Amino acid sequence: xxxKVKIRASLKDDVTTVKALMTHPMETGARKxxxxxxxxxxxxxxxxxxxHNDTVVMDAYWGTGVSKNPYLSFKMKGGADGDTISLxxxxxxxxxxxxxxxxxxx
Amino acid sequence: xNIPRRNILKYSYISAxxxxxxxxxxxxxxxxxxxxxxxxxxxxALADVTGGETMQEGNITIDAPEIxxxxxxxxxxxxxxxxxxxxxxxxxxxxPRPYIATFFINDLIESSVSLRVKMRxxxxxxxxxxxxxxxxTAKTPVKxxxxxx
Numbered sequence: 001x002x003x004k005v006k007i008r009a010s011l012k013d014d015v016t017t018v019k020a021l022m023t024h025p026m027e028t029g030a031r032k033x034x035x036x037x038x039x040x041x042x043x044x045x046x047x048x049x050x051x052h053n054d055t056v057v058m059d060a061y062w063g064t065g066v067s068k069n070p071y072l073s074f075k076m077k078g079g080a081d082g083d084t085i086s087l088x089x090x091x092x093x094x095x096x097x098x099x100x101x102x103x104x105x106x
Numbered sequence: 107x108n109i110p111r112r113n114i115l116k117y118s119y120i121s122a123x124x125x126x127x128x129x130x131x132x133x134x135x136x137x138x139x140x141x142x143x144x145x146x147x148x149x150x151a152l153a154d155v156t157g158g159e160t161m162q163e164g165n166i167t168i169d170a171p172e173i174x175x176x177x178x179x180x181x182x183x184x185x186x187x188x189x190x191x192x193x194x195x196x197x198x199x200x201x202p203r204p205y206i207a208t209f210f211i212n213d214l215i216e217s218s219v220s221l222r223v224k225m226r227x228x229x230x231x232x233x234x235x236x237x238x239x240x241x242x243t244a245k246t247p248v249k250x251x252x253x254x255x
Contacts, residue, residue: 030202047138058209058215060208065201065205074209
């Protein structure tokens with residue numbers, strides 16, 4: 001499984017739009033394997049943190065109701081061309097993934 | 107205890123990741139709210155999320171499709187022009203686990219988030235916005251033609 005996060009940040013009219021796509025099965029723990037009939041254990045992202053340079057701008061708690069391969073988007077006030085935006089997630093098994101991008105001015 | 111060599115490496119790697127995250131989490135997270143996320147009844151989940159505080163109908167917009175053909179991935183955007191927003195919580199009333207997510211908002215970002223949620227069946231999508239001057243809520247119905255939980 002790729003733990004790399006696809007992330008984009010674009011700046012327009014002094015607002016930076018951040019869009020991120022994570023790769024994760026987001027198993028609820030209630031789904032049965034079609035072949036074995038056994039429950040697939042819960043396996044999902046619980047915490048997400050986004051930073052602008054080294055400042056935390058957004059953090060979130062997620063449950064199993066967030067869709068597989070989660071998408072997240074929000075708007076940040078300000079930001080400058082070339083600034084770093086990075087996202088880190090941690091799942092219920094203690095695994096983590098991250099991605100980083102530079103803000104592009106439009 | 108007899109742990110094979112390669113497992114020792116594996117364990118030490120995992121502990122290192124945990125340790126780095128532990129330091130990291132202290133700055134950002136109080137603690138992931140297990141009880142609230144595990145609730146299977148909407149009323150209980152909502153009570154956990156709100157701490158039992160009363161809510162007002164607020165200036166909150168929920169953008170969601172009227173009809174979702176695939177309940178496994180329903181795009182929603184929640185935004186508000188309320189002042190002093192601390193967090194935005196998302197719940198889906200008829201899901202097996204109704205509490206979906208909490209996003210923490212601060213002065214550095216706008217009070218708006220977009221995500222995709224799972225929906226088992228036709229249900230209201232509920233937003234709870236916590237502000238410095240109380241709790242606000244809004245809801246919108248989404249008709250689901252093929253459930254995705």
